[in-house]
Amino acid sequence: MSRAGxxxxxxxxxxxxxxxxxxxxxxxxxxxxxxxxxxARRRVAVVDAGQPRNAPAARMHGFLGSDGLPPAELxxxxxxxxTGYGGHLVDGRATDVRRLSADGPHGPPVLEVGLAxxxxxxxxxxxxxxxxxxxxPDVPGVRERWGRDVLHCPYCxxxxxxxxxxxxxxxxxxxxxxxxxxxxxxxxxVYFTDGGTLTADERRRLVAHAIGIVDDPVTRLVVDDDxxxxxxxxxxxxxPRSAVFVRPRVVPHDELLTGLGCATHPSGWVATDPTGRxxxxxxxxxxxxxxxxxxxxxxxxxxxxxxxxxxxxxxEEDTADADAAFRLGLPAPVRDAV
Numbered sequence: 001m002s003r004a005g006x007x008x009x010x011x012x013x014x015x016x017x018x019x020x021x022x023x024x025x026x027x028x029x030x031x032x033x034x035x036x037x038x039x040a041r042r043r044v045a046v047v048d049a050g051q052p053r054n055a056p057a058a059r060m061h062g063f064l065g066s067d068g069l070p071p072a073e074l075x076x077x078x079x080x081x082x083t084g085y086g087g088h089l090v091d092g093r094a095t096d097v098r099r100l101s102a103d104g105p106h107g108p109p110v111l112e113v114g115l116a117x118x119x120x121x122x123x124x125x126x127x128x129x130x131x132x133x134x135x136x137p138d139v140p141g142v143r144e145r146w147g148r149d150v151l152h153c154p155y156c157x158x159x160x161x162x163x164x165x166x167x168x169x170x171x172x173x174x175x176x177x178x179x180x181x182x183x184x185x186x187x188x189x190v191y192f193t194d195g196g197t198l199t200a201d202e203r204r205r206l207v208a209h210a211i212g213i214v215d216d217p218v219t220r221l222v223v224d225d226d227x228x229x230x231x232x233x234x235x236x237x238x239x240p241r242s243a244v245f246v247r248p249r250v251v252p253h254d255e256l257l258t259g260l261g262c263a264t265h266p267s268g269w270v271a272t273d274p275t276g277r278x279x280x281x282x283x284x285x286x287x288x289x290x291x292x293x294x295x296x297x298x299x300x301x302x303x304x305x306x307x308x309x310x311x312x313x314x315x316e317e318d319t320a321d322a323d324a325a326f327r328l329g330l331p332a333p334v335r336d337a338v
Contacts, residue, residue: 015088018122019043020335021310022113024094024256025129027052028296029287029303031078033127036307038085042314045088045121047113053131053288054296056147061156063297074296092117097126097256099280111282124317125282125310129303130253132288136246137171137194141221141228149228149243150221154178156295157243158185164242167231168211169218170194176202178247179211190239192231194218214239250292257285275309276302284310 021037023030026048037044054060054071061067066074079089092115100110100122113121134152136142142150151157165188168179176198179191191206195217198206206213216233221244223229230238254262257270263279265271269290276284286306287299294302322332 015045015090015121016043018110018124019045020123020314021045021125021127021307022047022111022121022123023127023129024097024113025131025287025289026050026075026079026089027129027131027287027299028074028078029131029294029299029306030127030129031075031082032300032303033129033286033307033310034082034087035078035085036304037311038082038087040307040311042311044082045090045123046082047090047092047094047115047121049093050091053134054147057156058148059160060296061159062295063300071296090115090119090121092119094130094256097128097260097283099260099282124314125284127276127303127306127310128254128256128283128285128289129287129299130256130289132250132252132292134248135251136248137169137218139169139194139218139220141223142169142244142246145221145223145228145244151243151245152248153295154182154185154245158182161243162186164188165240166190167192167239167241167244169231169244169246170196172247172249174247176206178245179206180209182245183209183211188212190214190231190241192218192233192239195234250288252289252292254285254289257283257289274305276306277309 020042021044023034023046026046030046034044034046057071059068060071060074083089094113095116096114098112100112111123111126136146162185164186166182166186168182168191170193183189190212192214214233216235218231219234220232221228222232222238230240232238252269254270260280260283262270270285272278272285272290276286278285284306286302288294325332
């Protein structure tokens with residue numbers, strides 16, 4: 001028996017032996033997909049490890065109708081909506097996805113999703129929305145303040161720190177460009193090279209845009225009374241700052257997809273078509289697992305798009321099965337809806 005929970009994650013119930021769709025990942029992309037699919041009367045389970053990327057953030061911004069909402073509240077609402085339409089929530093971490101059978105190389109698949117606790121789910125289709133992780137600089141204070149006053153996305157958080165003294169921590173290829181974007185929200189921006197080297201063009205453009213430059217390595221972030229107050233560099237100087245933006249290195253949680261042999265872009269990210277379909281039949285992906293630039297609202301949209309494509313694919317399969325049975329004079333296959 002497979003375990004599934006309510007929106008609060010406490011109820012245990014049996015799942016169908018064969019689900020229409022298993023969604024791996026219960027963030028905005030996964031829950032949006034599950035909502036569309038359950039409303040389409042599909043048998044759906046969402047497997048969620050409970051580790052959303054934006055958990056450190058107090059508020060979520062840029063999501064129409066939900067601007068300023070705590071991220072956890074958005075997910076709680078989504079879980080209630082999905083279970084309200086008959087969807088199942090499974091608390092756990094998916095460890096592998098396997099393609100068990102197919103009628104020929106392009107036939108309808110049966111996919112098996114294994115969980116860390118030994119639970120096994122079977123589905124006609126799988127959608128992977130497992131997100132990514134942010135690898136932040138190894139500077140004392142950065143990880144501790146992450147999502148609070150150490151920020152990654154000016155479009156998500158820039159308005160909240162507008163007109164304040166801001167810093168941008170260098171060290172990644174996109175950091176200089178990031179500084180120019182952050183400048184949109186404040187006239188007092190300092191770029192910390194962290195001991196790195198700027199080209200002559202980069203330095204000139206920063207100066208032209210009235211962005212200060214500090215070339216010394218950063219030793220730590222200074223925090224006073226649970227509030228970021230400055231950036232200390234190797235000389236001992238503390239540059240007063242109220243918030244610091246960091247362009248982290250992002251690493252997708254795509255092990256389930258690469259383990260299946262999904263094709264990738266030259267960049268290494270798993271490739272999908274515009275609907276989220278991967279190169280492996282029956283497997284889709286959406287959100288940050290395949291799109292590093294997806295914000296919450298983008299991920300939700302990608303999940304919805306993938307859900308519609310998956311349902312269309314299932315309808316096509318259902319119709320083909322019914323037509324084959326009809327031509328043979330057999331009863332149409334029965335697949336109970338939720």
